Amino acid sequence: MKLFDSVITATQTQLDAFTPQVWDYEERKAWPDVGVSELVLQRDAAYELGGSGFPAVNFTCVTTDSDFIDQNQVLLYGSDLGRLKKDAPYARIALLQIKPLEGDDEAAYRAIRDMEFVKYHVFPKGYMFRISSGDFREQVRVSKTALRNGISFQGVGFDFIRQYLKNPNIVKVKLIFVTEPKAPYKLFQDSAKKANDITKTLTHILDGMATDCSACNLKPICDEVEGMRELHFKQAKKGKAH
Numbered sequence: 143m144k145l146f147d148s149v150i151t152a153t154q155t156q157l158d159a160f161t162p163q164v165w166d167y168e169e170r171k172a173w174p175d176v177g178v179s180e181l182v183l184q185r186d187a188a189y190e191l192g193g194s195g196f197p198a199v200n201f202t203c204v205t206t207d208s209d210f211i212d213q214n215q216v217l218l219y220g221s222d223l224g225r226l227k228k229d230a231p232y233a234r235i236a237l238l239q240i241k242p243l244e245g246d247d248e249a250a251y252r253a254i255r256d257m258e259f260v261k262y263h264v265f266p267k268g269y270m271f272r273i274s275s276g277d278f279r280e281q282v283r284v285s286k287t288a289l290r291n292g293i294s295f296q297g298v299g300f301d302f303i304r305q306y307l308k309n310p311n312i313v314k315v316k317l318i319f320v321t322e323p324k325a326p327y328k329l330f331q332d333s334a335k336k337a338n339d340i341t342k343t344l345t346h347i348l349d350g351m352a353t354d355c356s357a358c359n360l361k362p363i364c365d366e367v368e369g370m371r372e373l374h375f376k377q378a379k380k381g382k383a384h
């Protein structure tokens with residue numbers, strides 16, 4: 143399953159110039175999760191990641207290639223939450239290694255499509271997301287109380303990993319946070335669009351769209367993403383066989 147591999151490689155190359163802090167996953171160090179959406183009021187907000195017009199990019203990539211992810215880890219490029227004093231640029235990039243897919247196992251592809259939605263089920267205490275799917279923004283309001291209590295990207299990242307690993311198809315997770323002002327957020331934004339296009343195309347294919355490439359508005363994606371066209375033709379053939 144190579145659909146997202148070019149996006150993962152591009153992201154890794156774009157981050158090569160910077161040195162991250164790295165934490166291996168330990169569930170017991172996950173930041174408390176409140177389980178439901180929590181309101182961080184303006185008066186209790188210390189700052190917003192992606193506030194004041196700063197970038198706030200988020201995307202998820204899925205692969206079956208074990209070379210991309212050594213182990214469950216959180217990586218941070220830039221300052222940690224406790225060191226930030228005001229609104230800052232932000233990116234959160236999730237790389238997920240999934241179990242090898244057998245043939246054109248439709249259930250597995252549907253699972254990939256649904257992994258994106260984990261972000262709607264993570265509620266770190268004092269860390270309130272505002273997600274806008276149209277432009278891939280994930281802005282975060284961080285509470286003063288949480289900062290006093292020692293919230294960090296390590297703990298928040300571990301909370302995400304804990305949620306991802308509840309999905310039986312996910313084997314390993316690398317969660318990357320970026321607050322480094324010099325990081326290439328514009329390129330991350332392009333990657334977010336591409337990852338979103340791939341997921342969207344996957345959805346259309348699974349919904350049984352006809353295989354007429356000459357009249358298909360997703361052709362630019364299939365021309366660029368290795369494996370997408372093969373997947374559609376395989377799915378279509380399977381549909382006819384049933």
Ligand code: SF4
Pocket residue numbers: 343347352353354355356358359360361362364370371372374375
């Ligand atoms: S293979 Fe790609 S371009 Fe062709 S019909 Fe399917 S989605 Fe459209």
